[in-house]
Amino acid sequence: MNVFDILGPVMIGPSSSHTAGAARIGLVTRALLGKTPVKAHIFLHGSFAKTYKGHGTDKALVAGILGMQTDDERIRFSLDVAKREGLEIQIETGELEDAHPNTAEITLTAEDGEKVSLRGSSIGGGNILITRVNGMEVSLTGQNPALIVLHKDAPGTIAAVTEIMAEYGANICSFHLAREAKGGLAVMTIESDSCLGPDLNEKINQLENIYSSTLLERV
Template sequence: MIGPSSSHTAGAVRLGYVARKILEEEPVRAEIQLSGSFAQTYRGHGTDKALIAGILGFPPDDARIRDSLTHAAKRGLKWEFICENIPGAHPNTARITLAGAQGGGVTVQGASVGGGNILVDRLNGMAVHVTGRNNTLVVLHKDKPGAIAAVTNFMAYSGVNIGSFRLARPEKGGTAVMTIEVDGDIPDILAENLRILPNIIHVVLIRAV
């Protein structure tokens, strides 16, 4: 990895990267809220450069991280950092709101939990559980009978083993989200195929970072 801090640099790159992956298009605007230790020490650790580097799609050992703000300006990304505590959140938490060139948008909240590891626990306000250590599918779907079975059955037929599964449903009958961590690889085609299943709104494949 590129220094100086695994929590504040490498973990921050991963958080930015996961946000970009979920947006699935070139981001043009980023609003980043920093909480706790992130807010107090972000400039010293290069957390700002790291988050922006991740949002640009750089991996944690990319030598361009130190100049990421220049790269971002060149690619037309506008960004803003806001230091405001998120009550109850882990000390190293960032809430990243991205807007894409095609009009898409996403808000991802996650923490850098030490040694470069991360935990993304909110996606557009819904509870998710993305560590970035395993290949992960985030599936937005309608809260209807059979939606989960359809997805897991399809994965079973594809020979993909589920390592962990979490479901969050803010309200009955509304939009729900599955976070599915799998063992080994997920073929791109699997995510594509899951999208055409009934009641599925969106599927994002986040490869281990």
């Protein structure tokens, strides 16, 4: 803890969990898509569903999707900015099973039809946890540079990926693996202490049994 944990951060009100955390969930989704979205479907659960109008959670999520940081004064007007930039937004509320009270599911679609969907929770003080990407379980905080690697469940795949990380001197601070079935689609989420460059990601993308590797910078 330091003085800036007490006097800080600079943020857009009114609530670190309902505004700052929501904006960060939007930012991660945008980073995962890696290009400009034209459509955003937002599903809100729990306290997010019940209080989003009063807290401006919808505006904060959309602001993040538009690439705005948590202290960006345009967050308040993000719905207008979305309209101007041609981003179509649908908001739905309801119940999700086994989800934290402050949870949103976002699906973004790019102009070329590429889609990404994500489930993220705002867990307090502006901190977030991404628990699903494209329906698969992950564990991501957005606080560290990370790789999300979709791959075939085959022996040696994890070793090949981590070997490249070792080669680049990237220390792993969190590793999570989920798979649909033995030999089927699997996803690794790897968080690192150090910056992961595009070169490293490109090398992983060229490995055998890798469908895609997405680099997510710290948000």
